[in-house]
Amino acid sequence: MAEKLTQEQVSQLEKYAQSIRYSIVQMVTEAQSGHPGGSLSAADILTTLYFAEMNVNPNDPQAAARDRFVLSKGHAAPVLYATLAEKGFFPKEELLTLRRIDSRLQGHPSMKNLPGIDMSTGSLGQGLSAAAGLALAARLDNNASRVYTVLGDGELEEGMVWEAAMFAAHYKLDNLTAFVDFNGLQIDGPISEVLSPLPIPEKWAAFNWHVIKIDGHDIQAIYDAIQTAKTIKGKPTMIVAQTIKGKGVCQMENIADWHGKAPSREQCELFLSQLNELETQ
Amino acid sequence: MGLATREAYGEILKELGEKYENIVVLDADLSKSTKTAVFAKAFPQRFFNVGIAEQNLMGVGAGLAAGGKIPFVSTFAMFAAGRAFEQIRNSICYPKLNVKIAATHAGLTVGEDGASHQAIEDISLMRSIPNMTVIVPADAEETRKAITFAAEYDGPVYIRLGRMAVPDLFTADYTFEHGKAVQLADGKDVTIIATGIMVGAAKEAAKQLQDAGISARVVNIHTIKPIDKEAIIKAAADTGAIVTCEEHSIIGGLGSAVAEVLVENSPVPMERVGVCDTFGESGIPSALLKKYHLTAEDIAAAAKKVISRKK
Ligand SMILES: Cc1ncc(C[n+]2csc(CCOP(=O)(O)OP(=O)(O)O)c2C)c(N)n1
Ligand SMILES: [Mg+2]
Numbered sequence: 001m002a003e004k005l006t007q008e009q010v011s012q013l014e015k016y017a018q019s020i021r022y023s024i025v026q027m028v029t030e031a032q033s034g035h036p037g038g039s040l041s042a043a044d045i046l047t048t049l050y051f052a053e054m055n056v057n058p059n060d061p062q063a064a065a066r067d068r069f070v071l072s073k074g075h076a077a078p079v080l081y082a083t084l085a086e087k088g089f090f091p092k093e094e095l096l097t098l099r100r101i102d103s104r105l106q107g108h109p110s111m112k113n114l115p116g117i118d119m120s121t122g123s124l125g126q127g128l129s130a131a132a133g134l135a136l137a138a139r140l141d142n143n144a145s146r147v148y149t150v151l152g153d154g155e156l157e158e159g160m161v162w163e164a165a166m167f168a169a170h171y172k173l174d175n176l177t178a179f180v181d182f183n184g185l186q187i188d189g190p191i192s193e194v195l196s197p198l199p200i201p202e203k204w205a206a207f208n209w210h211v212i213k214i215d216g217h218d219i220q221a222i223y224d225a226i227q228t229a230k231t232i233k234g235k236p237t238m239i240v241a242q243t244i245k246g247k248g249v250c251q252m253e254n255i256a257d258w259h260g261k262a263p264s265r266e267q268c269e270l271f272l273s274q275l276n277e278l279e280t281q
Numbered sequence: 282m283g284l285a286t287r288e289a290y291g292e293i294l295k296e297l298g299e300k301y302e303n304i305v306v307l308d309a310d311l312s313k314s315t316k317t318a319v320f321a322k323a324f325p326q327r328f329f330n331v332g333i334a335e336q337n338l339m340g341v342g343a344g345l346a347a348g349g350k351i352p353f354v355s356t357f358a359m360f361a362a363g364r365a366f367e368q369i370r371n372s373i374c375y376p377k378l379n380v381k382i383a384a385t386h387a388g389l390t391v392g393e394d395g396a397s398h399q400a401i402e403d404i405s406l407m408r409s410i411p412n413m414t415v416i417v418p419a420d421a422e423e424t425r426k427a428i429t430f431a432a433e434y435d436g437p438v439y440i441r442l443g444r445m446a447v448p449d450l451f452t453a454d455y456t457f458e459h460g461k462a463v464q465l466a467d468g469k470d471v472t473i474i475a476t477g478i479m480v481g482a483a484k485e486a487a488k489q490l491q492d493a494g495i496s497a498r499v500v501n502i503h504t505i506k507p508i509d510k511e512a513i514i515k516a517a518a519d520t521g522a523i524v525t526c527e528e529h530s531i532i533g534g535l536g537s538a539v540a541e542v543l544v545e546n547s548p549v550p551m552e553r554v555g556v557c558d559t560f561g562e563s564g565i566p567s568a569l570l571k572k573y574h575l576t577a578e579d580i581a582a583a584a585k586k587v588i589s590r591k592k
Contacts, residue, residue: 031393033392033393034393074397099393099395099563099564100563100564101562101563101564101565101568101569101572102562102564103563105563106395106396106397106562106563107393107394107395107397107398107563108394108395108396108397108398110395110396110397120397121397122394122395122397122398123359123360123363123364123397123398124333125333154310154332154333155333157310157331157332157333157334158333158334159334159336159337186310186332186333187310187311187313187314188308188310188311188312188313188318188330191332194310194330194332195310195330195331195332195333195334197332
């Protein structure tokens with residue numbers, strides 16, 4: 001079992017996550033369009049992946065040996081862009097061009113537009129298949145790189161997800177680690193009311209995946225789960241991360257309406273000051 | 282500005298729900314955006330959310346129709362015509378089942394969501410399937426009439442709707458005739474044939490051309506399939522030049538459908554205004570229409586070009 005993170009490392013990662021949340025609120029407000037709720041719920045997962053685990057280099061974004069990341073829930077592009085900017089893939093100021101004409105920051109991630117994007121996504125249900133393909137390619141090349149992906153819990157309603165689930169388990173893609181951002185909400189309401197994909201962990205276990213359940217806002221738990229996944233042989237791992245949609249901005253938390261709505265400028269100031277307070281606590 | 286065609290869809294669907302007990306509505310986690318939520322509120326027992334599962338949406342629609350219901354199924358055009366193409370072909374159109382696919386957020390004017398959500402191939406895909414009827418309303422009133430037609434017609438229908446508010450072109454006394462083109466202005470030098478949100482731009486272009494001394498006929502083709510061959514052949518005979526305009530790829534859509542009629546009947550010079558074999562991108566709708574050359578100015582320029590090609 002790998003080392004635990006030190007308390008110092010955890011608080012440094014929490015600072016990154018807060019800064020990423022700050023950027024998310026800023027950029028969605030500036031664009032007056034986009035998806036804040038599901039971006040905020042995945043911030044701790046992306047922070048831990050990019051700042052504590054993944055082998056990626058902003059100065060060599062195409063390096064063959066790099067780990068790969070697929071944001072299957074592509075509408076959460078703001079969290080990916082904010083993370084990549086925080087990591088130094090491009091200047092943070094560019095975040096404010098989100099969703100504008102001629103911007104590299106498309107409404108949904110486009111791998112032809114921006115360095116650091118390993119797969120174009122936006123149509124739900126397709127990312128896990130691509131992640132499985134990347135994992136298979138790495139295996140064929142004897143490349144030790146690992147592949148990570150994040151799915152939405154509503155996204156699990158897409159049949160293609162389960163086709164990919166079968167595929168990844170059948171071909172024993174143990175270099176593939178997936179997360180479900182289990183925030184309980186989709187656009188039309190709670191997942192349990194719209195079209196229940198529950199129970200989630202049991203389904204993945206039945207599809208022959210190694211399953212780990214964690215609190216998706218606990219950086220240490222996210223880190224530990226990733227380390228465990230690396231030790232599992234012959235199976236892909238699904239980390240079911242219990243999260244809060246809109247996490248960090250209390251007015252947005254657990255409100256389905258904040259799925260795809262931009263804050264007004266006044267709301268934005270209030271939300272940003274909240275995030276500042278959290279950071280200085 | 283009038284209503285977006287999706288808004289008009291939501292309103293009329295509720296009215297039709299009162300009239301026809303057999304109407305059942307399905308959506309795939311986009312009911313607030315597609316406006317089927319209006320029907321869902323009025324008739325909760327006849328509304329079913331299938332979740333984010335567009336292929337299942339079409340399959341369940343097919344089964345409901347086979348069971349005697351009149352299903353209206355809605356999601357974004359990308360995920361209806363795109364994701365579920367083969368289910369539409371094999372489960373709905375092959376058995377000619379009575380499913381109405383009302384697909385919203387079509388075209389570039391989805392806007393900021395970008396290329397992954399901008400369906401610019403759906404007319405092409407849908408019109409290539411036998412038994413399918415394809416309708417693209419231009420404004421709120423035409424939408425109300427088209428949806429009413431769809432509810433009363435027996436067979437599969439694809440109706441393409443938009444996200445953005447569009448100007449009202451028609452009043453309440455407008456009659457929608459299935460498969461019949463609507464002439465909005467007469468002219469002798471060129472005919473501009475438009476569909477959907479481009480009809481407004483076509484009218485505007487005709488005004489600009491008039492100022493330049495060019496007389497343009499403007500024709501609205503709301504039913505792309507079956508297409509009004511007579512109106513196209515007559516336009517070719519009367520004006521000798523055609524411009525088509527659509528918020529869709531120039532491959533396979535209205536332009537292709539009109540060209541097919543022309544080459545087999547009365548070839549005349551023709552220009553297509555549409556998306557030129559490229560993906561869209563994020564941006565506000567007006568900026569996108571400009572960048573991808575879908576404005577009244579672009580139509581007027583195409584008209585001048587096509588007139589110069591006349592022998
Ligand atoms: C194939 C497809 N269908 C529909 C949509 C529209 N859509 C975007 S986000 C979303 C809800 C996603 O819910 P969930 O997966 O739970 O994401 P999260 O809560 O993490 O934001 C839907 C239906 C889409 N992007 N792709
Ligand atoms: Mg969710």
